[in-house]
Amino acid sequence: MNTFDFLKPLIRKTDSKIVLFVCDGLGGLPKNGKTELETANTPSMDELASRSELGQLIPVIPGITPGSGPGHLGLFGYDPVEYQIGRGVLSALGVEFPIQPGDLGVRINFATLDADGNVADRRAGRIPTEENIRLLEKLKQIEMPEVEIHLLTEKEYRAVLVLRCAGLSSDLTDRDPQVTGVPPKVMKPNSSAAEKSAVLLNAFAERATEILKEEQANTVLMRGFAVYEPLPTFEEVYGLNAAAIASYPMYRGLGKLVGMSTFAVEGSLAEEIDQIEKIWDEYDFFFVHFKYTDSTGEDGDFDAKVKRTEEADRAVSRILDLGPDVLAITGDHSTPSNMMSHSWHPIPILVHSKNGRHKTVSGFGETECSMGTFGTIQTKELMPLLLAHADKLNKFGA
Amino acid sequence: MNTFDFLKPLIRKTDSKIVLFVCDGLGGLPKNGKTELETANTPSMDELASRSELGQLIPVIPGITPGSGPGHLGLFGYDPVEYQIGRGVLSALGVEFPIQPGDLGVRINFATLDADGNVADRRAGRIPTEENIRLLEKLKQIEMPEVEIHLLTEKEYRAVLVLRCAGLSSDLTDRDPQVTGVPPKVMKPNSSAAEKSAVLLNAFAERATEILKEEQANTVLMRGFAVYEPLPTFEEVYGLNAAAIASYPMYRGLGKLVGMSTFAVEGSLAEEIDQIEKIWDEYDFFFVHFKYTDSTGEDGDFDAKVKRTEEADRAVSRILDLGPDVLAITGDHSTPSNMMSHSWHPIPILVHSKNGRHKTVSGFGETECSMGTFGTIQTKELMPLLLAHADKLNKFGA
Numbered sequence: 001m002n003t004f005d006f007l008k009p010l011i012r013k014t015d016s017k018i019v020l021f022v023c024d025g026l027g028g029l030p031k032n033g034k035t036e037l038e039t040a041n042t043p044s045m046d047e048l049a050s051r052s053e054l055g056q057l058i059p060v061i062p063g064i065t066p067g068s069g070p071g072h073l074g075l076f077g078y079d080p081v082e083y084q085i086g087r088g089v090l091s092a093l094g095v096e097f098p099i100q101p102g103d104l105g106v107r108i109n110f111a112t113l114d115a116d117g118n119v120a121d122r123r124a125g126r127i128p129t130e131e132n133i134r135l136l137e138k139l140k141q142i143e144m145p146e147v148e149i150h151l152l153t154e155k156e157y158r159a160v161l162v163l164r165c166a167g168l169s170s171d172l173t174d175r176d177p178q179v180t181g182v183p184p185k186v187m188k189p190n191s192s193a194a195e196k197s198a199v200l201l202n203a204f205a206e207r208a209t210e211i212l213k214e215e216q217a218n219t220v221l222m223r224g225f226a227v228y229e230p231l232p233t234f235e236e237v238y239g240l241n242a243a244a245i246a247s248y249p250m251y252r253g254l255g256k257l258v259g260m261s262t263f264a265v266e267g268s269l270a271e272e273i274d275q276i277e278k279i280w281d282e283y284d285f286f287f288v289h290f291k292y293t294d295s296t297g298e299d300g301d302f303d304a305k306v307k308r309t310e311e312a313d314r315a316v317s318r319i320l321d322l323g324p325d326v327l328a329i330t331g332d333h334s335t336p337s338n339m340m341s342h343s344w345h346p347i348p349i350l351v352h353s354k355n356g357r358h359k360t361v362s363g364f365g366e367t368e369c370s371m372g373t374f375g376t377i378q379t380k381e382l383m384p385l386l387l388a389h390a391d392k393l394n395k396f397g398a
Numbered sequence: 399m400n401t402f403d404f405l406k407p408l409i410r411k412t413d414s415k416i417v418l419f420v421c422d423g424l425g426g427l428p429k430n431g432k433t434e435l436e437t438a439n440t441p442s443m444d445e446l447a448s449r450s451e452l453g454q455l456i457p458v459i460p461g462i463t464p465g466s467g468p469g470h471l472g473l474f475g476y477d478p479v480e481y482q483i484g485r486g487v488l489s490a491l492g493v494e495f496p497i498q499p500g501d502l503g504v505r506i507n508f509a510t511l512d513a514d515g516n517v518a519d520r521r522a523g524r525i526p527t528e529e530n531i532r533l534l535e536k537l538k539q540i541e542m543p544e545v546e547i548h549l550l551t552e553k554e555y556r557a558v559l560v561l562r563c564a565g566l567s568s569d570l571t572d573r574d575p576q577v578t579g580v581p582p583k584v585m586k587p588n589s590s591a592a593e594k595s596a597v598l599l600n601a602f603a604e605r606a607t608e609i610l611k612e613e614q615a616n617t618v619l620m621r622g623f624a625v626y627e628p629l630p631t632f633e634e635v636y637g638l639n640a641a642a643i644a645s646y647p648m649y650r651g652l653g654k655l656v657g658m659s660t661f662a663v664e665g666s667l668a669e670e671i672d673q674i675e676k677i678w679d680e681y682d683f684f685f686v687h688f689k690y691t692d693s694t695g696e697d698g699d700f701d702a703k704v705k706r707t708e709e710a711d712r713a714v715s716r717i718l719d720l721g722p723d724v725l726a727i728t729g730d731h732s733t734p735s736n737m738m739s740h741s742w743h744p745i746p747i748l749v750h751s752k753n754g755r756h757k758t759v760s761g762f763g764e765t766e767c768s769m770g771t772f773g774t775i776q777t778k779e780l781m782p783l784l785l786a787h788a789d790k791l792n793k794f795g796a
Contacts, residue, residue, distance in 0.1 A: 357433070359768075375768065381459060381461070384460055384462060388461035393463065394463075396458055396465065397478065398485045398489075
């Protein structure tokens with residue numbers, strides 16, 4: 001039985017409030033016996049740990065390293081294997097494009113072809129973002145009958161193309177050959193449903209190559225095709241009126257995917273907490289995203305990740321001051337500094353509520369979490385637990 | 399693959415004996431750092447713990463609080479989401495009605511209608527049980543061609559109606575409007591299979607209202623429709639000849655659902671153990687149910703739950719004296735005193751056998767169990783473990 005169908009008759013509306021504080025990439029690996037989280041001076045989280053349930057979350061299945069999309073969908077209770085959000089859609093969300101059901105999102109690389117038409121550089125010498133913007137402006141002259149074409153700059157050589165019309169499909173082969181020395185590939189439909197998409201995209205690529213012929217970036221490579229299919233919303237599946245507070249558009253986009261109201265914050269984590277304070281009375285679920293525990297891990301900077309974790313800790317006491325009924329602190333995946341990448345390691349989780357089972361621990365960290373009262377569960381199993389801790393679930397069966 | 403189908407070819411019949419000692423609602427939450435189980439003076443269980451496997455059981459999925467039905471079905475190895483036993487059937491089991499496959503069980507509330515025919519009190523002023531018995535006697539005059547009608551008192555305003563004939567279905571809407579100030583609803587079939595049931599139940603309600611018109615409880619409300627479909631038995635799925643020993647009829651009924659022989663014990667837990675001693679040679683699986691760790695928790699009486707846990711501990715040494723090959727001590731769910739209700743928290747489990755992996759622990763309690771050798775597993779996963787510890791499972795594959 002589908003978990004959402006199972007939960008539906010059990011959902012109880014109450015006034016209680018849940019805060020899900022996601023420190024991106026929170027989990028780490030030990031250096032001199034301690035992880036980044038264990039090394040950081042985190043008095044608020046450590047004090048809270050002995051009054052909270054601890055455990056560890058497996059993002060997908062053991063051994064699988066998730067991207068931000070599956071990492072967050074799991075946290076939101078959506079099975080990341082069942083609900084796969086394609087790259088093209090995620091990229092569109094990442095630039096805050098208001099994507100609509102049926103839209104086809106496509107990842108674009110500006111690239112360089114040599115005189116023979118073979119790919120010489122898949123990233124066109126990593127052109128700067130301003131150059132990307134200038135080139136996209138030129139491509140905006142491309143028109144096709146009865147198709148809306150949207151072109152959006154991501155960063156450097158990366159852009160997003162969104163096609164909007166009826167009958168689009170993502171079931172086609174890439175234009176990007178993934179290697180140099182060969183020509184870009186003709187995109188081919190894998191099924192008849194994708195014939196229209198293939199015709200449109202091949203025509204777009206041809207026109208773009210013509211327009212760009214005098215440029216260093218003289219073609220576009222395409223991949224990551226994804227048609228946006230709307231997900232059931234937080235209101236529909238949990239009866240929750242949810243808000244997403246994040247400084248990076250991608251994470252607001254992920255919240256929007258599941259029907260959250262989104263709040264952009266330009267600056268620091270402290271400003272994100274300011275924002276929660278402003279809207280505290282209007283929502284019953286708050287997804288708060290902190291990016292820098294991940295980006296410092298990806299930079300391979302153990303000490304910087306420690307510092308960012310300490311910044312996260314300072315936000316915790318301010319969140320507690322708001323009096324949430326449930327506060328969960330976790331990540332969407334681990335990002336160990338020494339791996340300089342996302343990883344598959346379970347993510348430490350702390351859940352504080354009046355209904356918690358707990359024990360005295362040394363603090364909030366991977367080692368304590370591996371022996372926590374929650375045990376080791378899957379990320380997608382977290383949401384029903386948060387609802388239970390917030391008294392938002394009725395008993396199952398007599 | 400269905401777990402039962404998977405297990406079937408692995409089942410090995412042996413003389414070994416398994417005791418599943420269910421202390422209802424065993425798990426709790428800490429008060430001054432210790433749960434009821436951790437506070438209780440339980441020398442037998444504590445001594446056993448270092449020679450046993452410990453772990454924690456998630457009753458359904460994380461966050462889901464089960465009723466007694468799903469809680470026990472899980473312990474018996476039946477996926478509680480797949481095998482849902484409706485309220486009407488559970489109520490019939492609870493009054494020891496010998497329900498048969500195809501019977502339709504219905505929960506009845508005696509209720510009061512005002513002069514306009516609107517529900518004034520859904521519980522008829524919580525009439526005493528004796529009044530319930532008297533009124534049911536009057537209703538027993540209702541007859542319908544080719545239908546057996548059984549009426550059974552539960553308690554106060556609650557009763558059970560069982561219809562027996564061919565072609566019954568539970569797929570219809572309630573008569574109980576759940577609110578006052580409106581008339582009872584006409585029961586309507588949701589599918590053609592339930593047309594006959596709707597006709598019979600509406601006719602019954604009409605006749606009952608006529609018969610009761612001079613009473614304070616002048617109508618009956620109906621809900622919780624459930625047709626009894628027999629489950630595969632313990633003998634069929636595990637090759638076990640099982641006995642259920644319980645003082646409350648509902649739990650014997652749950653044992654009977656899975657084909658256990660049932661033994662009613664009027665009095666204390668000590669008398670339940672007397673009963674096991676009498677039948678020790680005749681069965682190879684004993685489900686022993688102790689109610690009062692749950693009812694004291696539901697009363698919100700931490701100290702009383704502690705005392706009842708100590709009573710359970712005294713039974714343990716007597717069970718051990720019988721020389722079971724496997725002794726499992728656990729609950730069907732947690733009932734923390736401070737929540738005064740069932741809860742979703744994992745249930746501590748202890749399994750003692752000659753085949754156990756174990757470590758030195760401080761005793762049997764939630765904290766030690768959260769770090770136990772079993773880890774955190776689902777309740778429905780317990781039965782194969784018990785069979786394995788009892789040498790009742792062959793190797794899977796070559």
